[in-house]
Amino acid sequence: MNQPPDIYAKQYLMTAGPTPLPPAVSQVMAEPILYHRSPAFIEVYARSLERLRTVFQTSNDVLCFAASGTGAMDSAAANLVVPGEPALVASAGKFGERWKQLCDAYGAATVALDFEWGERVDPERVDTALANAERPARAVFATQSETSTGVLNDVRALNEVALRHGAVLCVDAISGLGAVDLPQDDWGVDVVVAGSQKSLMCPPGLAFVSASERALAMGAENPGRRHYFDWALTARGQREQPPNSAFTPAVTLFRALDVALGLILAEGLERVFARHALLARAARAGIEALGLERFGPEDENANVVTAAALPEEIDGAQVPTLMRDTYGITVAGGQGILRGRIVRIAHCGYYGAFDVISALSALEMALRDLGAQTEPGSGAGAAQRVFTEAGVAPEPVG
Amino acid sequence: MNQPPDIYAKQYLMTAGPTPLPPAVSQVMAEPILYHRSPAFIEVYARSLERLRTVFQTSNDVLCFAASGTGAMDSAAANLVVPGEPALVASAGKFGERWKQLCDAYGAATVALDFEWGERVDPERVDTALANAERPARAVFATQSETSTGVLNDVRALNEVALRHGAVLCVDAISGLGAVDLPQDDWGVDVVVAGSQKSLMCPPGLAFVSASERALAMGAENPGRRHYFDWALTARGQREQPPNSAFTPAVTLFRALDVALGLILAEGLERVFARHALLARAARAGIEALGLERFGPEDENANVVTAAALPEEIDGAQVPTLMRDTYGITVAGGQGILRGRIVRIAHCGYYGAFDVISALSALEMALRDLGAQTEPGSGAGAAQRVFTEAGVAPEPVG
Numbered sequence: 001m002n003q004p005p006d007i008y009a010k011q012y013l014m015t016a017g018p019t020p021l022p023p024a025v026s027q028v029m030a031e032p033i034l035y036h037r038s039p040a041f042i043e044v045y046a047r048s049l050e051r052l053r054t055v056f057q058t059s060n061d062v063l064c065f066a067a068s069g070t071g072a073m074d075s076a077a078a079n080l081v082v083p084g085e086p087a088l089v090a091s092a093g094k095f096g097e098r099w100k101q102l103c104d105a106y107g108a109a110t111v112a113l114d115f116e117w118g119e120r121v122d123p124e125r126v127d128t129a130l131a132n133a134e135r136p137a138r139a140v141f142a143t144q145s146e147t148s149t150g151v152l153n154d155v156r157a158l159n160e161v162a163l164r165h166g167a168v169l170c171v172d173a174i175s176g177l178g179a180v181d182l183p184q185d186d187w188g189v190d191v192v193v194a195g196s197q198k199s200l201m202c203p204p205g206l207a208f209v210s211a212s213e214r215a216l217a218m219g220a221e222n223p224g225r226r227h228y229f230d231w232a233l234t235a236r237g238q239r240e241q242p243p244n245s246a247f248t249p250a251v252t253l254f255r256a257l258d259v260a261l262g263l264i265l266a267e268g269l270e271r272v273f274a275r276h277a278l279l280a281r282a283a284r285a286g287i288e289a290l291g292l293e294r295f296g297p298e299d300e301n302a303n304v305v306t307a308a309a310l311p312e313e314i315d316g317a318q319v320p321t322l323m324r325d326t327y328g329i330t331v332a333g334g335q336g337i338l339r340g341r342i343v344r345i346a347h348c349g350y351y352g353a354f355d356v357i358s359a360l361s362a363l364e365m366a367l368r369d370l371g372a373q374t375e376p377g378s379g380a381g382a383a384q385r386v387f388t389e390a391g392v393a394p395e396p397v398g
Numbered sequence: 399m400n401q402p403p404d405i406y407a408k409q410y411l412m413t414a415g416p417t418p419l420p421p422a423v424s425q426v427m428a429e430p431i432l433y434h435r436s437p438a439f440i441e442v443y444a445r446s447l448e449r450l451r452t453v454f455q456t457s458n459d460v461l462c463f464a465a466s467g468t469g470a471m472d473s474a475a476a477n478l479v480v481p482g483e484p485a486l487v488a489s490a491g492k493f494g495e496r497w498k499q500l501c502d503a504y505g506a507a508t509v510a511l512d513f514e515w516g517e518r519v520d521p522e523r524v525d526t527a528l529a530n531a532e533r534p535a536r537a538v539f540a541t542q543s544e545t546s547t548g549v550l551n552d553v554r555a556l557n558e559v560a561l562r563h564g565a566v567l568c569v570d571a572i573s574g575l576g577a578v579d580l581p582q583d584d585w586g587v588d589v590v591v592a593g594s595q596k597s598l599m600c601p602p603g604l605a606f607v608s609a610s611e612r613a614l615a616m617g618a619e620n621p622g623r624r625h626y627f628d629w630a631l632t633a634r635g636q637r638e639q640p641p642n643s644a645f646t647p648a649v650t651l652f653r654a655l656d657v658a659l660g661l662i663l664a665e666g667l668e669r670v671f672a673r674h675a676l677l678a679r680a681a682r683a684g685i686e687a688l689g690l691e692r693f694g695p696e697d698e699n700a701n702v703v704t705a706a707a708l709p710e711e712i713d714g715a716q717v718p719t720l721m722r723d724t725y726g727i728t729v730a731g732g733q734g735i736l737r738g739r740i741v742r743i744a745h746c747g748y749y750g751a752f753d754v755i756s757a758l759s760a761l762e763m764a765l766r767d768l769g770a771q772t773e774p775g776s777g778a779g780a781a782q783r784v785f786t787e788a789g790v791a792p793e794p795v796g
Binding site for chain 1: 409411413415416417418419424425427428429430431432433434435436463464465466467468469471472475499500503504505593595601602603622623624625626627628645646647648649650651722728730
């Protein structure tokens, strides 16, 4: 008996990390590996370090670690937390919680300011908490785009609050850096953490910390209890001429990074941000047209991940499973307390208009499979209208 | 005017990490990236964890970190060192020194037992040092193959000494694991650390720790001051069914690892070790035929890197530069105090007979360029004889 062809066999990745890779990024990893001390690699390494500065919008050395994004977060806690001293964590989701675990692990007197998952962190409450602290907090840890909910926090406002109280803001921009504007030096943010596998269009395995001189000095005054993640050690190597990684760098991932950053700069940061904004607007329009509520506050800047609340009458946990197993489109469901309650469509990195249209179409189809009533094409149609009105179907360079 | 063709344009990598990748390993990294929670990746991940057990010759969970090899060493110090308590480091080269830096960073009362670079660590002196310590050392840190000198330490003897004094041995086998036999469970070694980019034929960026239950318990009794490198956290995730990485795994590197470990197991561990032994014998024969002294003690088990002492009458620092820039063959020179004094030919990982013959040939040619007298083909010829006598030109599977 012949098996009918599986018309949904093509696979689409719509999660907030790992995100799809541009073909040029994938291909460069198949080239012969380079010795990390060879002129050929040093050229890639030095260029990547320069390109990172541009993408981070900073004159800082962007410190690079072979690690998951959490490794860079760990480095921030290891360098900034002084055992027994207060550190404030403003958390509204899974990745905010991670800052708490890290501050606790490094012995901080952690001041946990928790918001509901799906809320935005309120800078005024951070202000009050800092004002009421028994001793001044050295650092405030927060999240730019909370991947677990799709909510974007107001980094600029949080930074102003932190600075007013003499603290450094340390922001996890792992998923959002390169999707949503975060002009670090203009805003005067002391520490920005990012990862390779989200908006930066690379595989996971590289993690970044852009730390101001002030933050580096705080680390230097607080030595010990770290080596691999010591900021001073990595900064010293990167500042040599030519730059020299403190430990064997992940050379294959650096070649990917070099190509990916080149594509981002060829597109131009402003256009990259505008593309993400348009993709997110289309995703939001599609979700509303399907009669779903967007999860989280209205926010035209929340352009990294779009989360939709799922109807209570269907088994929400089945939505991502169906979308993946039946239609070949991988999106994320809810994590922790949000399991089964939301679906998250990511559009951070190498995404264009038809990625969002495909994801919305699969969502429509899955919802109908589970008994919900939607008019076929209503979600995809709403997204189309957004693109048509914008006069452009935005596509990344690559 | 026509440029003559550069007949030495082909590039050969003969360093002890990164080492060359088998084509199948390179190619798999160019495939579309996988979501780390997808069934397709979980299959790769679970299979890699099983294959690691076989290659480490252990029933331990081999803990995996997205990191350089030093990250896994860092995890060992972070989990095992109790601030203020003694830790013994037996060091005879650059990578032994790293254990001291790590133990110091984590606040150990480090007992540093230093040997000359180029010597083997003497288990008897370790025994004496442990016996004379004011308080018992919890752990002994040592190196299997000291990449900076090519010297192989006697892990079995060091382990017996450590166990006799109630300490765990923690061995850096980053370059040697998969090249030289280290039957962890048979010998009862508590902690073995390795990295992806040496004998395991993968790019840098994955690091491994195989820790016994006893070592894991020592870590668990010594909590805090770490998160990303916490053994318990990573072990807990890997022990879930299906296994679940505590942090986003470096999915591309895991696909490479899965393929590379498959090639190692297809060749068979015993044959892999025999191939490395034969390559090293040929390298040693070639060096001796060139009238060079081998650096380090006579040792038929030192099969990871072969170091040659360079004649004093030539400018030794030029040898690796000439070999690379003129002949396209990248080998490492000496590091630190050995700069200009030795050249190191690596043969750990994806190396066959003609890699060693090519490296020896380039070494011969470079030595003559610098004024040394050698009969053309003497080094290569000596290596050929070794292969012919063995009745085989060993080639890796891949």
